[in-house]
Amino acid sequence: MNKFQSFLRKCLLNSLVGFNKDLRGILKAANLPELEASNAYKRYLDVSMLLDEGHMQARKNPFTVKLGANVRARSKSYHAINFAIKSNLNSNIDAERNAATLLNMLFLRYSPEFSRTSYSGATGMIASFIQELKQKQNVDAIAVLKLENKVQQLLDDDASCEASYLQCIAKNMEQDEHVSASSIRNNFITAARNVITFIETQASEDKSGKWVELNGKVAIHNAKFERAEAVRQANLKKKREEKKKRSM
Template sequence: MAKFLSFLRRSVISSIVGYAKDFNAILKSIELPELYASNAYLVYTDTFNRMELGHLQERKNPFTDKLAEYVKARGRSFQAVNLGAKSYLNSNVAAEREAASLLNALFVRYASEFSKNSYSGATGMINSFIQDMKQKNYAGAIATLKMEAKVKQLLDEDALCESTHLQAIVTELESEENVTASSIRGEFIKAASNLMVFIGIRASEEKGSKWVELNGQIAIHNAKFEKAEAVRQAALKKKREEKKNDQKPKA
């Protein structure tokens, strides 16, 4: 968990809030009354609510609305590609049926990532999807169904999401963060860590229970966020270096 918490500490407020919203959805979906009554959970939710309120009071990032728009467009393009492939599942041409079956299995695996309305948490899995799409067998299936244009549109929109998100992060880092949200960052991370430890202990004590299921879902969520942040922070570092080089006086 130490490595994950390190990523969380280095993340900007918007990424932390996005992570927490998805984390909250996992906690609520498991339906564990004992969890909701625990002190660890109550402290965590109180801390999150105060952090989110502070974040909402921040000066609005000019790239926020653009990013939301691009994420929705990417989701629509994914659905178009997905439905396009499914339309060939009952084709009279064997090659088309095989290509559609191969692509359909891939799309089912990643569909939930493209259904999210927020950018946070999805990047790592979507990067994996893009790499899969470039593999020879999937590229061949796309060509068989003559769907290259639709797939290119999807990949272009994902690239636009990524570049806009990086611009949003740069803008956020260059502006002064809201004092309320920033000051509570450490408190939130501590509360989240304590809650995860509490859940982990209960999972170890009650094998085969909902606690074990919840602990596993949290581990997957944290791994996705860690992977996404590693990619994002590397890209941000590169963008900063490029900006710094651009500002150097020419010889």
């Protein structure tokens, strides 16, 4: 948990807010009276809401409208390709059917990420999707179905999302609007750690299996977030370095 806690301290504020919303949803869906009555959970909820409120203040940014439009455009591009793939699943041509079957498995795995309406919700998993899309077997399948133009549109839309997102971050830093949410980052991370530790303790003594199930869901959520954010940070770093080189 200490390693994961350190990771949370380094992640982007938008990513932390996305992590918070997903974790809160998992805990509420568990519907465990013992959890809801605990001080650890009550404290977590209080700080969780404060983080959301601070983030809402930080989102008063002229670039957020542009970012939202780009996110929606990216989602439409994704679904356009997805529909084209599905239409070939029953093709009479073996090559088309096989290509569609391969790509359909990939698209189904990442579909939830493209259904999210906020950029913070659509995590670095999309970056992982794009890397998989560029693998040779998938590139070949895309060529068989003649989807190169549609895929390029998706990549262009994703690049627009990244550009708008960086503009949002720059504007927030310029206006210092992110301070209200950032100032409670440490309190949130501590509260999240405490409630997760409480769940782990209960799971170790669980007889019914409910705590074990919840603990497993939280662990999967944390691991998925850490992997996705690591990919996202690496891509942002790469883009900053490329931008720096172009300006030299």
